[in-house]
Amino acid sequence: MDKAMHGRLLGRTEVEDLIIVPLFAFIAALALGALTMLATRVDLATIGQSYVALLHGSVGSLNALSETLTAATPLVLAGLGLALGFRAGLFNIGAEGQIVIGGLACVIFAFSFDGLPGVILMPASLLAGALAGACYASIAGYLRAATGAHEVISTIMLNLISYRLLDYALRLPYVQKEGRADPISKSVPEAAELPRLLTALDPNLRVHAGVFLALLAVALVWWLLFRAKLGFEFRASGENPDAARYAGMNAGLIIVLAMGLAGALAGLAGANQVMGVLGRATPGFSAGIGFDAIAVALLGRSHPVGVLLAGLLFGALEAGGRQMQVEAGVSIDLIGIIQALIIVFIAAPLLVRALFPWGFRRKRAGS
């Protein structure tokens, strides 16, 4: 991919890695998913019906497409952040916490400045979410740069802290919705909401302007990684931290910046959820998006375009999964199983090659 940027066509090996392996991984995951259903005494007809529903619920109608895009948007945003981190050699598990903090900050900012015109309030609220996510992630970045604390551990811990911070904040008189006993925040003012795009066609279509935000982020991350100085430093540090240090790059600063940017994108994903879908913050509003985004970033090979495609796939699985449940009565947990299987197969390309030998050029002996 970064070779393509130097004007060279993708080689056969790259095509195999980037397209064929994920494709077969998906097929293998569907097949194993069917076996799982068989094992739980679902009959064949229902299995067939459920996969039809999966297709139908993800791309089969305008509403399905809208749901797919709605589900994909935060996954793409957070996935881009994680991809940036992976490129810089940081294994950030903390997108979930950064989404929580970003979303919470966004809600608080938005209702605090209720009355500002939408053109200011909406971008400013997004920015508040991004900044809060960035600051929260930078804690882990700083700990890594200054003390060597591994980011995997510190981000997991920060995730747990974020949940409790959210619970606490939602009970604060300033944040809690008036007249409610349960922990629920005040609503995002209408002026700050991300506008829905297709309400003219059908008021139930939930797809909102966050889609453009995600596309913009894809382009920006691509530019950052493959055109900008900072991205060059990220990639150099990720590929070979020793060589980067020897070339005079500031490893500590790069770590903090990469974590900060990753957090900003995850924070944006959180802001996107509260401003475009939920309208407020509730306990657990992050809904595991930060963890699914790890899978999205890995499936997308930490490439912005790959993340976009992987995010769409996972969004489709989620939207289709709901339809599967409705139409075929199959548990939505099955979608979780299929997603997990895709990742397992992606992580084991040799297994995929062994299962589908005809899809690949034959490996040269001994090389």
Place this chain on the structure above:
Amino acid sequence: MQAELRNITKRFGATVANEAVNLTIRPGEVLGLLGENGAGKSTLMNVLCGLYAPTAGEIVLDGKPVVFDGPGDAIRAGIGMVHQHFMLVPVFTVTENVVLGEEPVGPVDHLDRKTARAKVAEISDRYGLHVDPGALVETLPVGVQQRVEILKVLFRSADVLILDEPTAVLTPQEVDEFFKIVRALRDAGKALVFITHKLNEILEIADRISVIRRGKIVGEGDPKQMTRQDLAEMMVGHPVDFRIKRAEFAPKEVILDVSGLTVLRANREVAVNDVSLNVRSGEIVGIAGVQGNGQSALIEALTGLRPVAAGRVTFDGTDITHASVRARHAMGIAHIPEDRQRRGLIVNFTVAENMVLDSYYDRRFSGGAAIDWARVRQSTAEVVEAYDVRTQSVASAAGTLSGGNQQKLVVARELSRDTRLVIAGQPTRGLDVGSIVYIHERLIAARDEGDGILMVSSELDEILALSDRILVMFKGRVVAEFDAYAEDTDKRRIGLAMAGVAA
């Protein structure tokens, strides 16, 4: 046991690594296998020790053709390989390492340490290896670790021993010691293959020499009737001139002045202990020493990669003791790191990306936040041409280049700008003769243009070939200084200093 390779051909796809190679390895004899990196020595030996199946040809042991299905078969047949990179578990004892995989066990899988230890001690004594079976491997010097590798092979009752570049990590004195062991093994009737690209060593130790070039045996002979020059020509394929023309030694002002420099390792141990030295414009100062005596830490401190605990470093009159890597770079200090694959290059990056690894931020290549890749590629193409870096294109990954071209890429990056001081660590380690000569020429050219050059090398031949002045480091200190032009400066005296014996 006599091992024969008959008409061995090994292909990887379209590339031919070995072609119709015939080789006989006789008991009680040391066969020297000479060839450049990439000539096919290792592939050939990997065929012999069962790692690769030959595409054509056969292996014959004592007259009987054999087929190895994996290294296990070769080991059982009595063929053992001592790898260049040791494969030892540092926190295990010598005995544990030697028996690993072949542990004598009692009932209930109980490891019989006593038997194991006795057997290891017995083998060690029989061949004069002098290894303490109970010692922890990580506490042993490199030379002794190598003997543990040999013990491993002997423990598995090998009759044919393949020694892959065994002297790369040894001091001259350790090499002498090692040669004694090789001779003892030979006299005990073992068949040995000694793989190397060092001409002097092969002439000293081998009873018979085979030279391999581009996968084929291009010459065989008796070391008593061959000269260094003959061998070099056979190995490279054309006449080699080892003497590099250089301008008369005329050093000018002091450019790098180091006084009382002390540097610590990460574990607070002293790595460099109160070192004072200087480098003048127009001279090459060579730092000799066995690896691990503080040379790496010294270079890292001088290039800004490691903090200085005490002392002072001045460059051209400016105090740079605590200056950053980038600041030093900007002042005209070039650094050729000692490990090109780990520190000098990013192997997955393209040649162009590597070429600007330490200058991408420069105004030449970037306006604002973005890098102008078109300009980078153009500039890289020019430098690649000027420094004879052989690459398909500037968009090829650096990892696809040969070792020599990778190092030329590093050298090109560092020397293609205005430099005043060049700090080079092991600049030619593991390279082919052609690349070595080329890099030496470039360093000498830099010296003749008035750069000061500080070079660390554990290859004494390289130190002697290039240096105007030679310093020897031992246990973090500079223990001796030699004038390269003095009559009495020779390998033996420097070698003694390297071993810590006062000259």
